[in-house]
Amino acid sequence: MIMKNILFISLLLFSTQCFSDMWIPKANFGGPNRADAVGCAINGKGYLGTGYTTGYSKDWWEYDTLTNAWTQKADFMGNSNVEGTCIGIIGKVYFLPFSNGNNFYMYDPLTNTWTMKATFPGLQRQGAIGFTIDNKGYFGLGGVNSANPHKNDLWEYNPATDSWNQKADLPAAARMFAAAFSIGSKGYIGTGSSSSGTLSDFWEYDAISDTWTQKSSFPGGQRYEGTAFSVGGFGFMGGGYGPLPRNDFWRYDPQTDTWTPIALLPHNGVVETVCFSIGNYAYLGTGWDGTNFMNNFWQYSADSIVLSTHEISENNSEIMVYPNPAKDYIIIKCNDFTKSLKVTLTDSQGRVVFKNDNYFPNDKINLMSYRAGCYFVTFENNSLKTVSTVAVIK
16 A cells, blocks of 8 residues: 655656756855955865955955855955955965055965065056966056056966066057956956946957957947956856946857857846856855945856756656746646645746746746746645756747
């Protein structure tokens, strides 16, 4: 005799390929709300600090992805700072601050200490860019002062010899507050603010040949103080002033020189954020939304995964979602159930787009107004609760 309270769960008859593209909320930044901070990742952990709170700051924090927790570390040893630039190289953080002359610093997470390194040979600047290629750091662009407001120079730092080498200038408008990332032996920079206005051009730097090549312009339009990162051989850029704070984000494919829009930031618009990549994920947080300083922190997931809906059976009673993939509607089939279900549909950013606490099985749920993407269907009654996935195509 089969007990009625036994719940059998089996895979559905089919599965569907779905690009999982979402921003997932993580633990809020551990320090005060801020903008214009710096951050990078080394040894599988993220580091974020300095920036503007109620004034310039110098606190320094470590983020552990495994525990989703922040730990305060040794304060930056220089003056309180905003709008600096930092990168990670071989387990160390290298920091070019704005309000410390042209001094250059290294943070060692193993000893939790700061050390001054070889002086940056360029002039002091704010809103510079930085990226890492083959265990060397590259810093440049940015603004200097009213007499020399924008730069287009690029400098290579070798931590093995603690030395600097000037590289080819960007053959385009000098600028500050650009966005940058690196993929392999190439660095990429785009957007920014110049003496002639806001920019949307995009450039590739080849560290081997020390040459620049112009690429397809950033399709999100002219902007500055956005942010960028790379994951899985792709570059990502978005946010920033354009002219108001923006929440769009774009993926760049260096193989095809093409841009594709991705999931919007889960905020109306944000500028002056910090981001870094760890493994197959990126992390973005803090910033300014045009009204308030922020401490929000998100993980970006861009995995292509196979998602399967589920067939739930209880004494040969079935619950399933079809069609999948779906275009105009879905139906929850629920054999042998005469009572209503609680049904919730959420998008890839965790937003509830449909909710019905009195859904009757086999009724259609209209998807006409929903964007293409992955959605999660939660349905429950007194005896069970389960989550299925459905791909909406257009």
